[in-house]
Amino acid sequence: MSFQAYLNNIKTRTGKTPEDFKKLLQKEKLLNPDLRPSDLVNYLKKNFDSGNGHLMAMWAVFKSNGRVQDPRK
Secondary structure, three states: HHHHHHHHHHHHHHOOOHHHHHHHHHHHHOOOOOOOHHHHHHHHHHHOOHHHHHHHHHHHHHHOOOOOOOOOO
């Protein structure tokens, strides 16, 4: 499955785009540069019942946009 296919599938399943998730996480005061991938995945999995691959695609979007940092750095 391509990266874009993961994002399309998330939109189909949840009705939300990465921008919608950004706003939701900001509202919940969860989105910050120190957010860990597992925290994001667990929160979204709990609230949106998606698989790890789809949720890690969301992490990749946030990371590529500078909304979160790679915890390995």
